Amino acid sequence: MSGGGGNDESTAFDLTALMDILSNLIFFLMASFGAAVVAVLPASVPTISEGGENDTARDMDKVTVNLRLMANGDTKVTVANNDMLPEELAPYAKSFGGVEGKFDRKNLNDHLWSIKEKFRASKDVIIVPDDDVTYEYLVEAMDTARERHMVVDGTSVYPEMFPAVVVSSLVK
């Protein structure tokens, strides 16, 4: 068996070439990493259920929010629950005027948060945009409905509001 015959010197590999390759790879990956920062937003479209029932909330701690988006920036919020009377839900309906063609993000977010605080189990929002609403505007509305920015003890927190988005259109 070859054991080195008492030779204490360790074999030295020339790693320079490998280092070159790895360094090149790192630069390439870092460049690509910075350019491809892509996330996703989940959404769905309405479907017809087999039993003919709708998915509107039924529990008393849950509502389905309907958010209507107009191209001029106006927004309208209504809430729905199959087991609650329209009079009980009416106080949560509210309209917001657009500001220079953009929607009033802050007030809309505040109002949706007040609904979330009242109906803690709510997660669903149905967004109904006008035909002329841009995709960018739709994504912005989804962001506004999804989470709220709060500062607790000096730290930013983002409590979830209505992450389950259904994008629909008016029946013509």
Add this chain to the structure above:
Amino acid sequence: MSRRKKKRGPFAKEEGDTNPTSFNLTALMDILSNIIFFLMASFGAQTLELTSASKVTLPSSTSEMTLKMSISVAVGMEEMFVEDEPILKLNNGELTGLDSERFLPKLEETLKRIKAQRLAKNEKPKEEDEVVLFIADKRLRYAVIDRVMKTCARVGFTKFRYAVSKK
């Protein structure tokens, strides 16, 4: 005569040694390997096949959800693609030459074919096979997006993941 032995450092050359000085690069190699593994893992999760959608300007969002690959439908201002396959032309973000009340027949046909191919490959359909990765230009009107999404829904794709760029 006593021969004085010169004190040598670990990388010092032997007398008459023609080999270059060698550094111990093992620790550096470990660090580089770790960085590469991290970057490659992130790269795989984040890279979006934007070859077809290179002209698409994604809307920005605060979403932190990571990208998962699924059937991609890319709608730019000039062209629409399904899995890098051109489907139809748009005129500055508007669908032209189509009945305004109808769905998009070419899109429907292509999605049906892709769905059938994927089902044939997988014994059990995966969640990714039922979700559309929707890559659309931020300037598109909802009327166009609605028609694309409704056509996808007709084929059975009712769930979407909107591709957005992180803010």
